[in-house]
Amino acid sequence: MKLLKNPIFIIVSILCSSCAVEAEYVPIDERLDALPGKPGVPLDNEITEARVTLGKNLFWDPILSGDQTVSCATCHHPDKGYADGRALSSGIGGKGLGESRTGGMLVKRNSPTILNTAFNGIENNTPYDPTTAPMFWDNRASSLESQAKLPILSLEEMRGHGFEKDIIIDTILQRIQKIPTYVAQFESAYGTNSITEMNLFKAIATFERTLIANNSRFDQYVNGNSDALSDLEIRGLQAFIDSKCTNCHSGPMFSDYELHSLGVADHSDLKESDDGRDGQYRFRTPTLRNLSITGPYMHNGTKRTLEEVMEFYEALGEGEIENPNVNGDMLSEDLADMEVDEEQFESIIAFMLSLNDDHFDKSIPKSVPSGLPVGGDIK
Numbered sequence: 001m002k003l004l005k006n007p008i009f010i011i012v013s014i015l016c017s018s019c020a021v022e023a024e025y026v027p028i029d030e031r032l033d034a035l036p037g038k039p040g041v042p043l044d045n046e047i048t049e050a051r052v053t054l055g056k057n058l059f060w061d062p063i064l065s066g067d068q069t070v071s072c073a074t075c076h077h078p079d080k081g082y083a084d085g086r087a088l089s090s091g092i093g094g095k096g097l098g099e100s101r102t103g104g105m106l107v108k109r110n111s112p113t114i115l116n117t118a119f120n121g122i123e124n125n126t127p128y129d130p131t132t133a134p135m136f137w138d139n140r141a142s143s144l145e146s147q148a149k150l151p152i153l154s155l156e157e158m159r160g161h162g163f164e165k166d167i168i169i170d171t172i173l174q175r176i177q178k179i180p181t182y183v184a185q186f187e188s189a190y191g192t193n194s195i196t197e198m199n200l201f202k203a204i205a206t207f208e209r210t211l212i213a214n215n216s217r218f219d220q221y222v223n224g225n226s227d228a229l230s231d232l233e234i235r236g237l238q239a240f241i242d243s244k245c246t247n248c249h250s251g252p253m254f255s256d257y258e259l260h261s262l263g264v265a266d267h268s269d270l271k272e273s274d275d276g277r278d279g280q281y282r283f284r285t286p287t288l289r290n291l292s293i294t295g296p297y298m299h300n301g302t303k304r305t306l307e308e309v310m311e312f313y314e315a316l317g318e319g320e321i322e323n324p325n326v327n328g329d330m331l332s333e334d335l336a337d338m339e340v341d342e343e344q345f346e347s348i349i350a351f352m353l354s355l356n357d358d359h360f361d362k363s364i365p366k367s368v369p370s371g372l373p374v375g376g377d378i379k
Protein backbone atom coordinates (compact mmCIF):
# COMPACT_ATOMS: atom_id res chain seq x y z
CA MET A 1 0.00 0.00 0.00
CA LYS A 2 1.28 3.43 -0.84
CA LEU A 3 0.21 6.72 0.54
CA LEU A 4 1.00 8.72 -2.53
CA LYS A 5 -1.49 11.13 -3.94
CA ASN A 6 -4.11 9.42 -5.97
CA PRO A 7 -2.59 9.08 -9.49
CA ILE A 8 -5.90 9.87 -11.15
CA PHE A 9 -6.02 13.08 -9.23
CA ILE A 10 -2.50 13.98 -10.30
CA ILE A 11 -3.43 13.45 -13.98
CA VAL A 12 -6.52 15.58 -13.53
CA SER A 13 -4.52 18.34 -11.92
CA ILE A 14 -1.94 18.30 -14.74
CA LEU A 15 -4.67 18.53 -17.40
CA CYS A 16 -6.27 21.20 -15.38
CA SER A 17 -3.18 23.14 -14.41
CA SER A 18 -4.71 26.42 -15.52
CA CYS A 19 -7.87 25.87 -13.49
CA ALA A 20 -8.23 27.68 -10.20
CA VAL A 21 -8.98 24.49 -8.26
CA GLU A 22 -6.31 23.85 -5.66
CA ALA A 23 -4.83 20.36 -5.52
CA GLU A 24 -5.97 18.54 -2.43
CA TYR A 25 -4.22 15.50 -1.06
CA VAL A 26 -6.03 12.25 -1.52
CA PRO A 27 -4.18 9.76 0.63
CA ILE A 28 -4.79 6.08 0.16
CA ASP A 29 -4.66 5.16 3.86
CA GLU A 30 -7.44 7.41 4.92
CA ARG A 31 -6.31 7.68 8.51
CA LEU A 32 -2.93 9.32 7.84
CA ASP A 33 -2.05 12.50 6.05
CA ALA A 34 0.43 15.32 5.56
CA LEU A 35 0.08 18.56 7.50
CA PRO A 36 -1.36 21.51 5.59
CA GLY A 37 0.81 24.55 4.88
CA LYS A 38 -0.79 26.79 7.47
CA PRO A 39 -2.52 26.30 10.80
CA GLY A 40 -6.02 27.52 11.59
CA VAL A 41 -6.22 30.99 13.13
CA PRO A 42 -9.12 32.39 15.20
CA LEU A 43 -11.04 35.14 13.37
CA ASP A 44 -10.38 37.60 16.17
CA ASN A 45 -6.64 36.97 16.32
CA GLU A 46 -5.19 37.19 12.82
CA ILE A 47 -1.42 36.76 12.62
CA THR A 48 0.47 40.02 12.09
CA GLU A 49 4.17 40.71 12.38
CA ALA A 50 3.63 43.05 15.33
CA ARG A 51 1.74 40.35 17.23
CA VAL A 52 4.41 37.74 16.55
CA THR A 53 7.16 40.11 17.76
CA LEU A 54 5.24 40.91 20.93
CA GLY A 55 4.31 37.27 21.54
CA LYS A 56 7.87 36.12 21.14
CA ASN A 57 9.10 38.69 23.66
CA LEU A 58 6.45 37.62 26.16
CA PHE A 59 7.27 33.94 25.60
CA TRP A 60 10.90 34.55 26.46
CA ASP A 61 10.40 37.11 29.25
CA PRO A 62 10.53 35.87 32.88
CA ILE A 63 8.46 38.94 33.80
CA LEU A 64 5.47 36.62 33.41
CA SER A 65 6.43 34.61 36.49
CA GLY A 66 5.92 35.52 40.14
CA ASP A 67 9.58 35.88 41.08
CA GLN A 68 10.58 36.79 37.50
CA THR A 69 12.91 33.82 37.02
CA VAL A 70 10.82 31.52 34.80
CA SER A 71 9.57 32.11 31.27
CA CYS A 72 7.61 29.90 28.90
CA ALA A 73 10.93 29.16 27.19
CA THR A 74 12.33 27.73 30.44
CA CYS A 75 10.30 24.60 29.69
CA HIS A 76 9.72 25.06 25.96
CA HIS A 77 13.16 25.84 24.60
CA PRO A 78 14.22 25.57 20.94
CA ASP A 79 17.43 23.76 21.92
CA LYS A 80 15.16 21.08 23.42
CA GLY A 81 12.68 20.95 20.53
CA TYR A 82 10.44 23.48 22.34
CA ALA A 83 10.06 20.97 25.18
CA ASP A 84 12.59 20.73 28.04
CA GLY A 85 14.19 17.32 27.62
CA ARG A 86 13.32 16.37 31.20
CA ALA A 87 11.04 13.55 32.37
CA LEU A 88 9.13 15.95 34.65
CA SER A 89 9.34 19.73 34.26
CA SER A 90 10.97 21.95 36.85
CA GLY A 91 9.57 25.41 37.54
CA ILE A 92 9.94 28.18 40.12
CA GLY A 93 13.10 28.16 42.22
CA GLY A 94 15.17 26.30 39.65
CA LYS A 95 18.35 27.17 37.80
CA GLY A 96 19.57 25.83 34.50
CA LEU A 97 17.95 24.32 31.43
CA GLY A 98 16.69 20.81 30.76
CA GLU A 99 18.27 17.90 32.58
CA SER A 100 20.86 20.14 34.20
CA ARG A 101 18.17 22.31 35.83
CA THR A 102 18.22 21.93 39.61
CA GLY A 103 16.25 23.16 42.59
CA GLY A 104 12.95 23.99 40.88
CA MET A 105 9.50 22.95 42.04
CA LEU A 106 8.59 19.71 40.32
CA VAL A 107 5.70 19.70 37.84
CA LYS A 108 3.87 16.39 37.73
CA ARG A 109 4.08 16.00 33.96
CA ASN A 110 6.43 15.97 31.00
CA SER A 111 6.64 19.15 28.94
CA PRO A 112 5.21 18.58 25.47
CA THR A 113 6.68 20.41 22.51
CA ILE A 114 5.06 23.65 21.38
CA LEU A 115 6.02 22.84 17.77
CA ASN A 116 2.87 22.30 15.73
CA THR A 117 0.52 22.82 18.70
CA ALA A 118 -1.12 25.28 16.30
CA PHE A 119 -2.45 22.16 14.57
CA ASN A 120 -3.79 20.50 17.74
CA GLY A 121 -7.20 18.98 17.07
CA ILE A 122 -6.67 18.59 13.32
CA GLU A 123 -8.22 15.58 11.62
CA ASN A 124 -8.03 14.34 8.05
CA ASN A 125 -9.96 16.36 5.51
CA THR A 126 -12.14 18.14 8.04
CA PRO A 127 -11.72 21.76 9.07
CA TYR A 128 -10.67 22.15 12.69
CA ASP A 129 -11.44 25.00 15.01
CA PRO A 130 -8.44 26.73 16.61
CA THR A 131 -10.72 28.21 19.28
CA THR A 132 -11.47 24.76 20.68
CA ALA A 133 -8.11 23.08 19.99
CA PRO A 134 -7.37 20.57 22.77
CA MET A 135 -4.37 21.36 24.97
CA PHE A 136 -2.45 19.46 27.70
CA TRP A 137 -1.93 15.75 28.31
CA ASP A 138 -5.51 15.57 29.60
CA ASN A 139 -7.12 18.00 27.09
CA ARG A 140 -8.23 20.25 29.94
CA ALA A 141 -7.73 23.51 28.02
CA SER A 142 -9.01 24.48 24.61
CA SER A 143 -7.15 26.87 22.31
CA LEU A 144 -3.64 28.26 22.59
CA GLU A 145 -5.13 31.52 23.85
CA SER A 146 -6.81 29.93 26.86
CA GLN A 147 -3.93 27.55 27.53
CA ALA A 148 -1.40 30.37 27.95
CA LYS A 149 -2.95 31.58 31.20
CA LEU A 150 -2.63 28.28 33.04
CA PRO A 151 1.17 27.99 33.45
CA ILE A 152 1.14 31.52 34.91
CA LEU A 153 -1.48 30.51 37.48
CA SER A 154 0.28 27.24 38.25
CA LEU A 155 2.10 27.32 41.59
CA GLU A 156 4.97 25.11 40.45
CA GLU A 157 5.42 26.38 36.93
CA MET A 158 5.43 30.20 37.07
CA ARG A 159 3.48 31.65 40.03
CA GLY A 160 5.39 30.45 43.08
CA HIS A 161 4.42 30.99 46.72
CA GLY A 162 4.81 34.78 46.64
CA PHE A 163 1.53 35.50 44.80
CA GLU A 164 -2.06 34.36 45.08
CA LYS A 165 -3.87 33.14 41.98
CA ASP A 166 -6.33 36.02 41.94
CA ILE A 167 -3.68 38.76 41.77
CA ILE A 168 -0.87 37.30 39.71
CA ILE A 169 -2.24 38.27 36.28
CA ASP A 170 -2.93 41.88 37.35
CA THR A 171 0.51 42.06 38.91
CA ILE A 172 2.07 41.01 35.61
CA LEU A 173 -0.05 43.46 33.59
CA GLN A 174 1.07 46.28 35.91
CA ARG A 175 4.71 45.32 35.44
CA ILE A 176 4.29 45.31 31.66
CA GLN A 177 2.52 48.66 31.71
CA LYS A 178 5.66 50.26 33.16
CA ILE A 179 7.89 49.16 30.28
CA PRO A 180 7.78 51.59 27.32
CA THR A 181 8.85 48.94 24.76
CA TYR A 182 5.90 46.76 25.76
CA VAL A 183 3.50 49.72 25.70
CA ALA A 184 4.61 50.48 22.13
CA GLN A 185 4.53 46.84 21.05
CA PHE A 186 1.04 46.22 22.46
CA GLU A 187 -0.12 49.34 20.66
CA SER A 188 1.24 48.16 17.30
CA ALA A 189 -0.17 44.69 17.87
CA TYR A 190 -3.63 45.36 19.33
CA GLY A 191 -4.20 49.14 19.38
CA THR A 192 -4.00 51.83 22.04
CA ASN A 193 -4.59 50.91 25.70
CA SER A 194 -4.47 47.25 24.77
CA ILE A 195 -2.41 45.87 27.66
CA THR A 196 -5.11 43.47 28.81
CA GLU A 197 -5.19 39.88 29.95
CA MET A 198 -6.85 38.81 26.71
CA ASN A 199 -4.29 40.47 24.46
CA LEU A 200 -1.42 39.08 26.52
CA PHE A 201 -2.56 35.56 25.74
CA LYS A 202 -3.52 36.36 22.15
CA ALA A 203 0.01 37.59 21.47
CA ILE A 204 1.61 34.49 22.98
CA ALA A 205 -0.73 32.25 20.96
CA THR A 206 0.16 34.14 17.79
CA PHE A 207 3.86 33.53 18.34
CA GLU A 208 3.15 29.85 19.00
CA ARG A 209 1.30 29.63 15.67
CA THR A 210 4.58 30.43 13.93
CA LEU A 211 6.35 27.45 15.51
CA ILE A 212 5.52 24.90 12.89
CA ALA A 213 7.44 22.03 11.33
CA ASN A 214 5.25 20.63 8.58
CA ASN A 215 7.65 19.50 5.89
CA SER A 216 8.98 16.19 7.19
CA ARG A 217 10.03 13.54 4.71
CA PHE A 218 6.73 11.81 5.43
CA ASP A 219 4.86 14.97 4.35
CA GLN A 220 6.96 15.10 1.18
CA TYR A 221 6.15 11.46 0.49
CA VAL A 222 2.42 11.99 0.89
CA ASN A 223 2.67 15.04 -1.33
CA GLY A 224 4.02 12.97 -4.17
CA ASN A 225 7.76 12.46 -3.69
CA SER A 226 7.99 8.68 -3.56
CA ASP A 227 11.75 8.85 -2.92
CA ALA A 228 11.33 10.80 0.29
CA LEU A 229 11.11 7.64 2.41
CA SER A 230 13.61 4.76 2.43
CA ASP A 231 12.53 1.15 2.01
CA LEU A 232 13.00 0.58 5.74
CA GLU A 233 10.78 3.57 6.55
CA ILE A 234 8.08 2.43 4.12
CA ARG A 235 8.15 -1.02 5.71
CA GLY A 236 7.87 0.75 9.06
CA LEU A 237 4.86 2.73 7.86
CA GLN A 238 3.23 -0.53 6.81
CA ALA A 239 4.07 -2.16 10.16
CA PHE A 240 2.76 0.92 11.98
CA ILE A 241 -0.58 0.53 10.18
CA ASP A 242 -0.68 -3.29 10.54
CA SER A 243 0.09 -3.07 14.28
CA LYS A 244 -2.94 -0.76 14.65
CA CYS A 245 -0.94 2.15 15.95
CA THR A 246 -3.25 4.16 13.68
CA ASN A 247 -6.20 3.33 15.95
CA CYS A 248 -5.04 6.34 17.95
CA HIS A 249 -2.03 7.90 16.21
CA SER A 250 -4.02 9.11 13.21
CA GLY A 251 -4.53 12.27 11.19
CA PRO A 252 -1.86 14.75 10.11
CA MET A 253 -0.52 15.07 13.67
CA PHE A 254 -0.60 11.32 14.32
CA SER A 255 -3.01 11.93 17.17
CA ASP A 256 -6.75 11.40 17.46
CA TYR A 257 -6.69 13.97 20.30
CA GLU A 258 -8.69 11.51 22.43
CA LEU A 259 -7.92 10.37 25.98
CA HIS A 260 -6.87 6.74 26.43
CA SER A 261 -5.51 4.68 29.26
CA LEU A 262 -2.43 2.63 28.39
CA GLY A 263 -1.57 2.01 32.04
CA VAL A 264 1.81 3.77 31.95
CA ALA A 265 3.43 3.46 35.40
CA ASP A 266 3.69 6.54 37.61
CA HIS A 267 6.96 8.44 37.85
CA SER A 268 8.72 7.40 41.04
CA ASP A 269 9.44 11.01 42.09
CA LEU A 270 5.74 11.85 42.47
CA LYS A 271 4.18 11.81 45.91
CA GLU A 272 0.73 11.10 44.50
CA SER A 273 -0.31 8.87 41.63
CA ASP A 274 -1.25 10.89 38.49
CA ASP A 275 -4.61 9.44 37.49
CA GLY A 276 -5.38 11.90 34.70
CA ARG A 277 -8.32 14.25 34.53
CA ASP A 278 -11.14 12.00 35.65
CA GLY A 279 -9.36 9.44 37.79
CA GLN A 280 -9.31 6.92 34.96
CA TYR A 281 -5.59 7.20 34.10
CA ARG A 282 -6.44 8.49 30.66
CA PHE A 283 -4.05 10.73 28.76
CA ARG A 284 -4.20 12.26 25.33
CA THR A 285 -2.58 10.52 22.39
CA PRO A 286 0.55 12.61 21.79
CA THR A 287 1.74 13.66 18.35
CA LEU A 288 4.53 11.52 16.91
CA ARG A 289 6.09 14.40 15.02
CA ASN A 290 9.63 15.44 15.94
CA LEU A 291 10.20 12.58 18.37
CA SER A 292 13.97 12.76 17.84
CA ILE A 293 14.04 16.04 19.80
CA THR A 294 11.12 15.68 22.22
CA GLY A 295 12.10 12.79 24.49
CA PRO A 296 11.81 11.45 27.10
CA TYR A 297 8.38 10.05 26.31
CA MET A 298 4.90 9.57 27.79
CA HIS A 299 2.96 11.98 30.02
CA ASN A 300 5.59 11.60 32.73
CA GLY A 301 8.71 11.00 30.67
CA THR A 302 9.22 7.52 32.09
CA LYS A 303 10.35 6.10 28.74
CA ARG A 304 13.77 7.41 27.86
CA THR A 305 14.04 6.01 24.34
CA LEU A 306 11.77 4.93 21.50
CA GLU A 307 13.05 1.37 22.02
CA GLU A 308 11.66 1.53 25.55
CA VAL A 309 8.34 2.78 24.17
CA MET A 310 8.23 -0.14 21.72
CA GLU A 311 9.05 -2.65 24.47
CA PHE A 312 6.24 -1.14 26.50
CA TYR A 313 3.76 -1.68 23.62
CA GLU A 314 4.97 -5.23 23.02
CA ALA A 315 4.33 -6.09 26.67
CA LEU A 316 1.00 -4.26 26.64
CA GLY A 317 -0.07 -6.25 23.57
CA GLU A 318 0.67 -9.38 25.57
CA GLY A 319 -1.59 -8.18 28.37
CA GLU A 320 0.98 -6.80 30.80
CA ILE A 321 -0.21 -3.63 32.50
CA GLU A 322 2.59 -1.54 33.95
CA ASN A 323 0.58 0.55 36.42
CA PRO A 324 -0.84 -1.46 39.31
CA ASN A 325 -3.70 1.07 39.70
CA VAL A 326 -5.00 0.31 36.22
CA ASN A 327 -7.02 -2.81 35.49
CA GLY A 328 -7.92 -4.39 32.15
CA ASP A 329 -11.36 -2.75 32.05
CA MET A 330 -9.82 0.70 32.25
CA LEU A 331 -7.52 0.17 29.27
CA SER A 332 -8.48 1.89 26.02
CA GLU A 333 -10.68 -0.26 23.78
CA ASP A 334 -8.54 0.85 20.86
CA LEU A 335 -5.77 -1.36 22.22
CA ALA A 336 -7.77 -4.55 21.69
CA ASP A 337 -6.30 -5.39 18.28
CA MET A 338 -2.94 -3.69 18.75
CA GLU A 339 -0.02 -6.05 18.47
CA VAL A 340 3.63 -5.43 17.82
CA ASP A 341 6.73 -7.58 18.15
CA GLU A 342 10.43 -7.02 18.33
CA GLU A 343 11.09 -7.68 14.64
CA GLN A 344 9.10 -4.57 13.77
CA PHE A 345 10.78 -2.21 16.25
CA GLU A 346 13.54 -1.05 13.92
CA SER A 347 11.32 -0.22 10.97
CA ILE A 348 8.56 1.40 13.03
CA ILE A 349 11.09 3.59 14.83
CA ALA A 350 12.71 4.52 11.50
CA PHE A 351 9.30 5.42 10.14
CA MET A 352 8.37 7.53 13.18
CA LEU A 353 11.64 9.44 12.84
CA SER A 354 10.74 10.30 9.22
CA LEU A 355 8.16 12.59 10.82
CA ASN A 356 10.92 14.91 12.01
CA ASP A 357 11.29 18.30 10.40
CA ASP A 358 14.26 20.24 11.63
CA HIS A 359 13.38 23.47 9.79
CA PHE A 360 11.65 25.51 12.45
CA ASP A 361 12.37 28.82 14.13
CA LYS A 362 15.13 28.18 16.67
CA SER A 363 16.06 31.81 17.18
CA ILE A 364 16.58 33.16 20.68
CA PRO A 365 16.06 36.89 21.30
CA LYS A 366 19.19 38.78 22.37
CA SER A 367 17.21 40.63 25.03
CA VAL A 368 13.64 40.99 26.29
CA PRO A 369 11.87 44.31 27.01
CA SER A 370 12.03 43.87 30.81
CA GLY A 371 15.83 43.63 30.68
CA LEU A 372 15.64 40.42 32.71
CA PRO A 373 17.71 37.38 31.66
CA VAL A 374 16.32 36.03 28.36
CA GLY A 375 14.32 32.86 29.09
CA GLY A 376 14.74 33.20 32.88
CA ASP A 377 17.34 31.56 35.13
CA ILE A 378 18.31 28.96 32.57
CA LYS A 379 22.07 29.46 32.38
Ligand code: HEC
Binding pocket: 059, 064, 070, 071, 072, 073, 074, 075, 076, 089, 090, 091, 092, 107, 109, 110, 111, 112, 113, 114, 117, 120, 134, 135, 136, 137, 138, 144, 147, 148, 149, 151, 152, 156, 157, 158, 204
Ligand atom coordinates in the same frame (compact mmCIF):
# COMPACT_ATOMS: atom_id res chain seq x y z
C1 HEC B 1 7.83 24.80 34.48
C2 HEC B 1 7.70 24.35 33.12
C3 HEC B 1 6.71 25.03 32.20
C4 HEC B 1 6.55 26.37 31.97
C5 HEC B 1 7.26 27.52 32.63
C6 HEC B 1 5.56 26.47 30.93
N1 HEC B 1 5.16 25.23 30.55
FE1 HEC B 1 3.90 24.80 29.03
N2 HEC B 1 3.82 22.89 29.66
C7 HEC B 1 4.58 22.34 30.66
C8 HEC B 1 4.07 21.03 31.00
C9 HEC B 1 4.64 20.09 32.04
C10 HEC B 1 2.96 20.82 30.17
C11 HEC B 1 2.02 19.62 30.21
C12 HEC B 1 1.09 19.78 31.42
C13 HEC B 1 -0.12 18.90 31.38
O1 HEC B 1 -0.41 18.35 30.33
O2 HEC B 1 -0.78 18.78 32.40
C14 HEC B 1 2.83 22.00 29.32
C15 HEC B 1 1.90 22.15 28.30
C16 HEC B 1 1.86 23.23 27.44
C17 HEC B 1 1.05 23.32 26.23
C18 HEC B 1 0.13 22.24 25.69
C19 HEC B 1 0.73 21.51 24.52
C20 HEC B 1 -0.15 20.42 23.99
O3 HEC B 1 0.13 19.89 22.90
O4 HEC B 1 -1.14 20.05 24.65
C21 HEC B 1 1.27 24.56 25.68
C22 HEC B 1 0.67 25.11 24.41
C23 HEC B 1 2.19 25.25 26.58
N3 HEC B 1 2.54 24.40 27.60
C24 HEC B 1 2.59 26.57 26.42
C25 HEC B 1 3.20 27.27 27.44
C26 HEC B 1 3.28 28.73 27.50
C27 HEC B 1 2.69 29.67 26.48
C28 HEC B 1 3.95 29.05 28.65
C29 HEC B 1 4.24 30.40 29.21
C30 HEC B 1 3.09 31.27 29.46
C31 HEC B 1 4.33 27.78 29.27
N4 HEC B 1 3.85 26.75 28.53
C32 HEC B 1 5.10 27.67 30.42
C33 HEC B 1 5.65 22.95 31.27
C34 HEC B 1 5.81 24.32 31.31
Ligand code: HEC
Binding pocket: 240, 243, 244, 245, 246, 247, 248, 249, 259, 260, 261, 262, 263, 264, 283, 284, 285, 286, 287, 288, 291, 294, 296, 297, 298, 299, 300, 306, 309, 313, 332, 333, 334, 335, 338, 339, 340, 348
Ligand atom coordinates in the same frame (compact mmCIF):
# COMPACT_ATOMS: atom_id res chain seq x y z
C1 HEC C 1 -5.15 3.09 22.30
C2 HEC C 1 -4.53 4.20 21.60
C3 HEC C 1 -3.08 4.01 21.19
C4 HEC C 1 -2.52 3.03 20.39
C5 HEC C 1 -3.23 1.85 19.72
C6 HEC C 1 -1.12 3.34 20.30
N1 HEC C 1 -0.84 4.47 21.02
FE1 HEC C 1 0.98 5.33 21.23
N2 HEC C 1 0.23 6.57 22.67
C7 HEC C 1 -1.10 6.65 23.04
C8 HEC C 1 -1.22 7.43 24.24
C9 HEC C 1 -2.53 7.77 24.96
C10 HEC C 1 0.09 7.79 24.62
C11 HEC C 1 0.48 8.56 25.89
C12 HEC C 1 0.29 7.61 27.07
C13 HEC C 1 0.69 8.18 28.42
O1 HEC C 1 1.56 9.03 28.49
O2 HEC C 1 0.11 7.73 29.43
C14 HEC C 1 0.97 7.25 23.58
C15 HEC C 1 2.36 7.46 23.51
C16 HEC C 1 3.16 7.05 22.47
C17 HEC C 1 4.52 7.47 22.24
C18 HEC C 1 5.29 8.49 23.09
C19 HEC C 1 5.21 9.86 22.44
C20 HEC C 1 5.64 11.00 23.33
O3 HEC C 1 5.96 12.06 22.81
O4 HEC C 1 5.62 10.87 24.57
C21 HEC C 1 4.97 6.82 21.12
C22 HEC C 1 6.34 6.94 20.48
C23 HEC C 1 3.90 5.98 20.65
N3 HEC C 1 2.81 6.16 21.48
C24 HEC C 1 3.96 5.13 19.55
C25 HEC C 1 2.99 4.17 19.28
C26 HEC C 1 3.17 3.05 18.39
C27 HEC C 1 4.43 2.76 17.60
C28 HEC C 1 2.01 2.32 18.42
C29 HEC C 1 1.72 0.99 17.74
C30 HEC C 1 2.59 -0.09 18.11
C31 HEC C 1 1.10 3.00 19.32
N4 HEC C 1 1.74 4.10 19.82
C32 HEC C 1 -0.18 2.58 19.60
C33 HEC C 1 -2.15 6.03 22.38
C34 HEC C 1 -2.01 4.91 21.57
